[in-house]
Each structure stands twice: as C-alpha cells, then as structure tokens.
Amino acid sequence: MLARVLLALSLVPALALALCQPDGQDAYKVRLSIKTALGANAYEWNESEQFLFRATLAFAMRKYTGQETFNVSSVIVCDETPRVSFWFVVTNPNDTATLIPKNAVEEAIRLSRNRINSAFLLSDKTLQFLGIPPTLAPPSQPSLPVWLIVFGVVMGIVTTGILALIISGFIQRKKKDIEDEDEEEKQEGIMENGISCETLEGKEGVNNGAYSHDEDRLTQL
Amino acid sequence: MVEDSRPSWENPMQFVLACVSYAVGLGNVWRFPYLCQMHGGGGFLIPYLIMLVVEGLPLFYLELAIGQHMRQGSIGAWSAINPYMGGVGIASVVVSIFLTIYYNVINAWAFWYLFHSFQGTLPWAECPLSSNLTTYVPECEKSSSTDYFWYRETLNISSSIEDHGGIQMGQALCLVLSWMVVYLCVLRGTEATGKVVYFTATFPYLVMIIYLIRGVTLHGALNGLKYMFTPKLSDLADPKAWIDAATQILFSLGLGCGSLIAFASYNHHNNNFEKQAIVVSLINSATSIFASLVTFSIYGFKATFNYESCLDRTQLLLINTFDLTEDSIKPDNLDDWISHLNASFPDKFATISSQIEGCDLESELDTAVEGTGLAFIVYSEAIKNMGLSQLWSVLYFSMLLMLGIGSMLGNVAAIITPLRDSAFLTRHFRKETLIGMMCLFCCLVGLSFTTRSGNYWFTIFNDYAATFSLLFIVLIEIITICYVYGLKKFEKDIELMIGHRPHWYWKITWSVVSPVLIIGLFIFYTADYIMGGTPTYQAWDSNLGKTVTKEYPPYAQAVIGLLLVTSMICVPLVALITFIKKKKEQAKESKIITTAT
Numbered sequence: 035m036l037a038r039v040l041l042a043l044s045l046v047p048a049l050a051l052a053l054c055q056p057d058g059q060d061a062y063k064v065r066l067s068i069k070t071a072l073g074a075n076a077y078e079w080n081e082s083e084q085f086l087f088r089a090t091l092a093f094a095m096r097k098y099t100g101q102e103t104f105n106v107s108s109v110i111v112c113d114e115t116p117r118v119s120f121w122f123v124v125t126n127p128n129d130t131a132t133l134i135p136k137n138a139v140e141e142a143i144r145l146s147r148n149r150i151n152s153a154f155l156l157s158d159k160t161l162q163f164l165g166i167p168p169t170l171a172p173p174s175q176p177s178l179p180v181w182l183i184v185f186g187v188v189m190g191i192v193t194t195g196i197l198a199l200i201i202s203g204f205i206q207r208k209k210k211d212i213e214d215e216d217e218e219e220k221q222e223g224i225m226e227n228g229i230s231c232e233t234l235e236g237k238e239g240v241n242n243g244a245y246s247h248d249e250d251r252l253t254q255l
Numbered sequence: 256m257v258e259d260s261r262p263s264w265e266n267p268m269q270f271v272l273a274c275v276s277y278a279v280g281l282g283n284v285w286r287f288p289y290l291c292q293m294h295g296g297g298g299f300l301i302p303y304l305i306m307l308v309v310e311g312l313p314l315f316y317l318e319l320a321i322g323q324h325m326r327q328g329s330i331g332a333w334s335a336i337n338p339y340m341g342g343v344g345i346a347s348v349v350v351s352i353f354l355t356i357y358y359n360v361i362n363a364w365a366f367w368y369l370f371h372s373f374q375g376t377l378p379w380a381e382c383p384l385s386s387n388l389t390t391y392v393p394e395c396e397k398s399s400s401t402d403y404f405w406y407r408e409t410l411n412i413s414s415s416i417e418d419h420g421g422i423q424m425g426q427a428l429c430l431v432l433s434w435m436v437v438y439l440c441v442l443r444g445t446e447a448t449g450k451v452v453y454f455t456a457t458f459p460y461l462v463m464i465i466y467l468i469r470g471v472t473l474h475g476a477l478n479g480l481k482y483m484f485t486p487k488l489s490d491l492a493d494p495k496a497w498i499d500a501a502t503q504i505l506f507s508l509g510l511g512c513g514s515l516i517a518f519a520s521y522n523h524h525n526n527n528f529e530k531q532a533i534v535v536s537l538i539n540s541a542t543s544i545f546a547s548l549v550t551f552s553i554y555g556f557k558a559t560f561n562y563e564s565c566l567d568r569t570q571l572l573l574i575n576t577f578d579l580t581e582d583s584i585k586p587d588n589l590d591d592w593i594s595h596l597n598a599s600f601p602d603k604f605a606t607i608s609s610q611i612e613g614c615d616l617e618s619e620l621d622t623a624v625e626g627t628g629l630a631f632i633v634y635s636e637a638i639k640n641m642g643l644s645q646l647w648s649v650l651y652f653s654m655l656l657m658l659g660i661g662s663m664l665g666n667v668a669a670i671i672t673p674l675r676d677s678a679f680l681t682r683h684f685r686k687e688t689l690i691g692m693m694c695l696f697c698c699l700v701g702l703s704f705t706t707r708s709g710n711y712w713f714t715i716f717n718d719y720a721a722t723f724s725l726l727f728i729v730l731i732e733i734i735t736i737c738y739v740y741g742l743k744k745f746e747k748d749i750e751l752m753i754g755h756r757p758h759w760y761w762k763i764t765w766s767v768v769s770p771v772l773i774i775g776l777f778i779f780y781t782a783d784y785i786m787g788g789t790p791t792y793q794a795w796d797s798n799l800g801k802t803v804t805k806e807y808p809p810y811a812q813a814v815i816g817l818l819l820v821t822s823m824i825c826v827p828l829v830a831l832i833t834f835i836k837k838k839k840e841q842a843k844e845s846k847i848i849t850t851a852t
Contacts, residue, residue, distance in 0.1 A: 065575065067581060068581070069581040069582055070581060115578035116578065116579065116580040117574060117575070117578040117579055117580060117581065118580075118581070119575075119578055167390070180370075180371075180373050180374050181367070181370035181371045181373070181374075181425075182370075184369075184370040184373050185366075185370050185428060185429070185432065188366075188370075188432065189432055189435070192432065192435045192436055192439055193435065195439045196435065196438060196439050196442065199439065199442055199443060200442065200687055203442075203443065203687060
C-alpha cells in the first residue's frame with residue numbers, strides 16, 4: 035500500500051516533467067534580464083521568485099478565463115538556466131494531464147503583461163516571452179504637428195519684417211520727395227541755372243576762367 | 256561723379272564680415288572634414304595650406320581688387336576691363352543664378368530639422384511603428400531611424416530620378432520661408448546687409464565653440480580626434496589629395512561667382528583690401544580646420560557608440576543562445592568567449608555565426624561621409640545620443656542656417672549688383688521690386704527640388720552647376736587680367752587704391768603659378784569626366800534600406816551638359832558679339848568719313 039502510494043507520488047512530478055518539455059507544442063520560453071534592468075539593485079533569482087512567477091501567471095490565467103480554479107500548481111516550469119531563462123506550461127485545472135493551448139496562454143499573458151512586468155520590476159524588453167511580441171507604445175501624436183506651430187511663428191515674424199521694411203522704405207522715399215519739393219519752393223526769387231538772378235543784377239558779370247587763356251590757343255588764321 | 260552716388264558699407268568691418276559670412280559656409284563643415292578623412296587625416300593640411308597660399312590668396316586678392324577699382328558688379332566690371340571680356344561677368348551671373356536656385360534648398364532642410372527639434376523626443380531618434388503596433392516600419396528597421404527620417408519623412412524620396420512624384424508640402428513651405436528670409440535680408444540692397452552679417456558671421460562660431468567643448472567631453476571623442484591627427488603621410492603621394500586641396504580652396508573661398516566683386520564694389524576707393532583679403536582667407540581656412548575638430552570629435556563619439564552597441568548586441572546574442580549568466584561576457588573577454596563557445600558547441604555556434612558581426616572601431620571611423628549625408632544624417636545620429644538632445648539639435652541646425660544664409664547673401668549679391676548697375680532696369684523698377692522678382696523666380700524654380708526626386712536633381716546641380724564652370728571662369732579671369740588687361744596697368748590701379756604696388760609674390764602667382772595650377776585642374780577634370788563613362792548617382796532603395804548606384808538617364812545627362820555649357824559659352828559668345836558690333840561700327844565710321852570728304 036505504502037509502496038503504491040510512494041509510486042503514485044513519484045509519478046506526479048515525473049508526469050509534470052513529462053508535460054513540460056522545452057520546444058513543446060504548448061510551452062513558452064521565458065527570459066529575464068534582471069541585471070540589465072536593475073543594475074546594482076538586481077535581486078537574486080531563486081525558488082521564491084520562481085514561486086512568484088508561477089503565481090503571477092496563474093493570476094493572468096484566472097483573469098483571462100474568468101475561472102478561479104487556476105493555482106500555482108497549474109503552472110509547471112522546467113529547464114532553468116543560469117541566464118535566468120526557463121520553459122513553462124499551464125495545465126488545465128480540471129484535468130491536470132492536459133495543457134492549455136498556446137494561443138490562450140498568449141492572450142492571457144498579453145492581457146496582464148503590465149501586471150506581470152511590474153511584479154518583477156521589469157519591462158517588456160527585460161522580461162521576454164519568446165514568441166509573444168511586446169506591444170510597443172505608440173509615440174504620442176499631438177493634434178497639430180509641433181513643427182507647423184514653430185513654422186507659423188517664424189513665418190509671421192519674417193512677413194512682418196518684410197512688410198515693415200518695404201513700408202518704411204516707401205515712407206522714406208515719399209518724405210524725400212516732399213523734402214526735395216519743399217527745398218525747391220523755399221528758394222526765393224527766380225532761379226536761372228541755379229544762380230539767383232539777384233546776384234547777377236548787381237555785378238558786371240562773372241569772369242569765367244575757362245575762357246580767359248584760350249586766346250593764345252586759337253590758331254591764327 | 257558716379258563714385259559719390261554709389262551706396263557703400265557703413266564701415267569696413269561690415270565688408271570683412273560679409274566676405275567671411277559668404278566664404279565660411281556649409282562646405283567648411285561638410286566638405287573639408289570629409290577630405291581630411293579621405294586623404295590621410297592631419298596630413299591633408301599640408302597640401303591644403305600650400306594651395307591656400309599659392310592659389311587661394313592671390314585669386315581672392317585679385318577679385319577684391321577688381322571689384323573695388325571698377326565699382327560695379329561683375330558684368331559692368333568685366334565689360335570695363337575689356338569689352339570683349341564682358342562675357343566673363345555674364346558667365347559669373349549665370350553660375351550664381353544656378354547656385355542661388357539650388358543652394359536655398361539646403362536652408363529649407365535646415366529649417367525643417369530645426370522646427371522638428373522642438374519635440375519631446377526627436378523624431379529621428381526612434382523608428383515609427385507599423386500599423387499593427389507590434390513592429391517598426393521595415394524600411395526603418397533595415398536602415399536606421401536617422402536615415403529613415405531623412406529619406407522618407409523629410410524628402411519622401413522616390414527610387415530613381417525618373418520617378419518624379421509630387422511636391423512635398425513640408426519642403427515647399429520651408430523653401431518659401433527660406434526665400435522670404437533671404438528677401439528680408441537683401442531687400443534694402445546689398446550694402447544694407449551689413450547689419451545682418453554681424454550676426455550670420457559670428458553666430459556659427461559661437462555654436463562651434465560650444466560644440467567643441469561638448470564634443471571633446473563626449474565619450475569616445477578622443478578616438479575620432481586621434482584618427483584625424485595621426486597623419487598618414489603616404490596618402491600625400493596620391494595626386495588626388497593635391498587636386499582635392501586645390502579644388503577645395505577655390506570653391507571654399509567662393510571665387511568666380513562675382514559675389515566678391517559685388518561686395519568689393521561697395522567699398523571706398525582707398526579701402527585697404529590687401530590686408531582684408533589675407534584676413535578673410537585665413538579665417539576661412541582656420542574655420543575649416545576648427546570645424547573638422549568638431550566633426551571628428553562627433554565622429555569619434557558616434558563610432559564609439561556604434562562599436563559599443565555592436566559589442567552589446569553580440570554579447571546579448573551569445574548569452575541568449577547559450578543561456579549563460581548575464582554578466583559573464585564582458586567586452587574585453589568577448590573574443591575569448593567566442594572562440595571557447597565555437598570550440599565547445601560547434602553545432603549550436605554555427606546556427607548563430609552568420610549573425611555575429613565583427614565589431615571594429617577602425618571600420619566605424621573609416622566610414623567617411625560628406626555633404627548632406629554628413630550634415631543631416633551623421634550629425635543628427637550623434638545628437639540623438641547626446642543628453643539634452645533637443646538643445647543640441649536646435650543649436651546645430653541654427654548654425655547650419657546661419658552658414659547657409661550667409662552664403663546665400665553673397666550669391667544673391669552677385670546677381671543683384673549687376674542688375675542694379677543696369678540703368679534701364681533701375682529706371683523702370685524700384686530696387687525692392689527688382690530684388691523681389693528675382694527671389695520669386697528663384698523660389699519657383701527651386702520648388703522643383705522639393706519633389707520626390709528633387710534630391711537627385713539637387714545632387715546634379717551640386718556636382719555640376721558650379722564646379723567645372725567656375726574653374727573655367729577663374730582661369731579666364733586671371734588670364735584676362737594678366738595678359739589682356741595687362742599686369743602693369745593692374746599694378747597701377749592697385750597703387751592708386753592702396754598706395755603701394757603689389758609685392759612681386761602676388762605678381763608671380765597671378766601670372767604664372769595660379770594659371771598653371773588651374774589649367775592642370777581643368778585638364779584633370781576634363782579627362783576624368785571623359786574617361787568616367789556614364790555618370791552615376793546614389794538612389795535610395797526603400798526595400799533594401801540603403802542606397803544603390805544607378806546611371807543617369809539621357810535627359811538628366813542633357814541637363815548636366817546644359818548646366819556646363821550655358822555658363823561657359825557666355826565668354827566666347829559675348830566676345831564674338833562685341834567683335835561683330837565693333838566691325839559694324841568701324842564700317843559705319845568709314846562710311847561717314849568717306850561721305851564727308
């Protein structure tokens with residue numbers, strides 16, 4: 035009797051091991067990069083951490099299926115390496131000999147990915163489920179592209195500058211025209227070739243030196 | 256007297272800064288460091304400085320002298336020097352028109368990147384997600400986020416030059432803005448840009464100093480600086496190094512476009528341009544060297560970053576495949592581990608051996624990039640990895656803008672000054688209208704560079720519009736002055752202006768050394784072009800995520816030919832027309848004389 039019980043007991047872990055096979059059809063490989071993520075604050079990976087993992091995964095299965103029958107014992111882990119990587123399978127709580135199919139496990143993990151990551155202080159990149167791509171956070175898209183706003187501001191400044199310069203040039207030219215007109219009007223008396231007639235009246239005339247020595251140069255006929 | 260009514264610079268400092276702002280441009284930042292890298296690092300300085308003294312300085316001096324003496328833009332100046340040589344001025348203006356049309360597109364890109372720097376994460380720092388939010392866009396994954404932002408989001412480039420695509424609105428808007436900024440600076444006339452150049456000439460230096468301080472403190476910058484300063488003197492035996500040095504000096508100083516003549520024409524007759532010529536040329540070269548210091552520290556940082564990422568990736572690959580503890584593999588024992596794992600688990604290792612990329616710092620540093628690739632891809636990649644990347648990005652692209660706008664002011668001056676010299680045009684149009692029409696015309700034509708294939712056309716203009724033609728123009732200039740106008744007459748003109756004759760050194764370089772050098776360059780480039788076969792270009796393949804070499808289609812080659820011919824043909828054409836006109840006048844005069852007697 036005892037022997038039979040012992041045999042049965044020893045078969046269970048053997049069975050469990052048989053269910054969890056690396057590269058199994060319904061098995062997933064998990065890889066943790068604790069030192070990369072946490073550096074000096076990295077924790078040691080041991081049995082208790084492993085227990086937490088199995089519990090978190092059971093939680094994910096419960097959440098996804100809505101069945102509260104999943105337990106830590108439903109998650110079986112094998113092939114642990116010092117990398118910290120291992121394979122796991124999830125057994126059906128109603129029938130411990132069958133496994134939950136791969137898609138269901140994937141959906142469950144996807145649903146609670148954030149919670150699983152936070153339990154271990156890791157991220158999608160450092161807690162990898164090989165075969166389940168991480169959902170990348172979409173970059174935030176503001177309603178109006180920022181560059182258009184800056185463009186608008188600069189364009190406004192430049193346009194104002196151009197208009198200001200053109201208008202001020204226009205005004206300066208108008209002012210200059212008016213000033214020139216005023217100057218001409220201000221001259222008193224009648225102008226003849228720029229010389230006021232009054233100065234001419236009082237004198238016998240102006241001696242133009244250009245013609246004074248030319249007499250010698252004229253050829254004698 | 257014509258002298259008194261011509262506007263002038265408010266003070267000589269404005270003239271010097273205008274020349275500096277024009278000469279110090281994007282080429283100093285993106286062409287010179289590339290040449291340094293290609294031709295043996297620090298050793299390239301030797302041919303560069305020799306060419307500066309022997310070719311650059313004399314030609315710069317020459318152009319300033321012509322402008323200051325003739326007091327007209329390039330067309331008027333050359334017609335006054337010799338009526339047959341008026342074509343040189345027209346050729347300069349044609350080249351300047353091509354230059355202004357395509358150069359402002361670079362400012363448009365700088366504006367685009369500048370405006371996009373005002374975001375939480377720089378848009379070129381991360382790849383965008385594909386529609387199902389699980390992976391990144393494949394084109395981005397295959398290349399890199401900075402490549403993707405440049406080729407796809409900025410240019411939206413098509414796969415070949417034949418595939419035109421539509422005008423990209425973002426680019427077009429930025430181009431219009433760039434032209435409005437240029438118009439704002441020049442609408443009161445070239446001499447009024449004197450106030451603007453205080454800023455455009457000095458701001459880039461401020462940014463470069465800040466970048467230098469930041470750059471040398473970056474992790475890995477020393478690798479880049481060491482790479483630059485270890486001269487590989489064996490590279491100097493390659494004639495290409497000397498040819499590149501001569502070409503770089505010529506184009507970096509902006510000779511032959513007529514801009515220097517235009518600037519100098521607003522000087523007072525007795526301005527001491529000799530000293531100013533030396534100062535500006537030296538500043539230009541010093542800036543090139545300074546810019547390459549900054550660029551090489553950035554290169555070093557980027558190369559080290561990529562190298563260390565490569566090491567990290569390899570380490571992760573090994574750890575994951577062989578399930579080793581996380582910190583067992585370190586960069587220094589990586590090679591040991593690889594050989595150990597290969598020996599112990601050959602089968603398993605064989606499965607991943609294709610993914611193991613050899614990480615090599617030297618090869619990262621060797622990737623030499625120039626032009627828009629350096630400015631917009633390499634630098635933005637380095638910036639995204641620096642802390643406070645938005646600030647550095649804003650600083651950097653503002654600097655690019657200032658450099659670009661400063662050079663644009665010179666290019667625009669080269670066109671506007673001859674236009675305003677023309678009595679006909681000045682009588683009928685106000686200067687604001689004239690300048691506005693010119694800007695509008697160039698802007699509209701420039702919009703063709705904002706189409707999906709625009710960048711390929713830009714490369715055509717960049718490579719052919721102002722290279723060969725400028726060599727030709729500069730050669731004709733120097734031969735005209737020395738042998739047609741007469742060196743003796745030129746010496747007397749200079750003596751009238753600055754009070755002493757030019758030193759025999761200048762005379763030797765003008766009459767012998769520089770012409771010989773330029774003829775040599777000319778022959779080399781002609782031979783290179785003829786023997787090079789069909790010209791090719793780098794087209795972006797969105798499926799592969801990298802550039803592929805393609806040949807130019809016939810109509811693109813026709814455009815290349817047109818670019819070269821339209822400017823160069825002005826010289827013989829005008830000489831011919833003047834000759835015919837003179838013959839007609841002589842015939843008329845002899846007719847009058849015969850009828851009078």
